[in-house]
Amino acid sequence: DQQVKQNSPSLSVQEGRISILNCDYTNSMFDYFLWYKKYPAEGPTFLISISSIKDKNEDGRFTVFLNKSAKHLSLHIVPSQPGDSAVYFCAASTFNAGKSTFGDGTTLTVKP
Template sequence: DQQVKQNSPSLSVQEGRISILNCDYTNSMFDYFLWYKKYPAEGPTFLISISSIKDKNEDGRFTVFLNKSAKHLSLHIVPSQPGDSAVYFCAARPGNTGKLIFGQGTTLQVKP
């Protein structure tokens, strides 16, 4: 049972445009959501997070939106840069635990 789903395995965007990465979840007990970025042969790097009490969090070019009623979150990258090309994982935390449930990842390619 995949509680966190990233239904798009890949996304290709032109440099300078917006990248939108999507993530859906099924467990209403998730209270904290995170996005990670991963380059080949490296561990994931934390990008940005959002608490379930918020619907938006922004950090520079990265913005995460949370729609609790739809159980959906998205990561917007504006403007996209070639260095953003990587695999992006969303993750969710069941309330009052230290565990994270990860999606399958979406490979983003930003073309110059």
């Protein structure tokens, strides 16, 4: 049973437009959510996070939205840039837990 799902394996958008990456979770005990970005041949790097006490967190061009009732979160990138082309992983955890559960990732391609 996959507790964190990213149902879109890939997404392609035009430079300057909005990219929306989605993530669903099933475990209601999760209370902290993170997005990581991964370039080829590199390890993932932390991008942005949100606690379950919030419904939105913004950092520059990146905004994460959390809908607890739907057990759904999304990452918005505005405006999208070619350098944003990467694999994006959604992850979930309980705040004091030692580990996170990751989704399968979405490959974002931003076309110039």
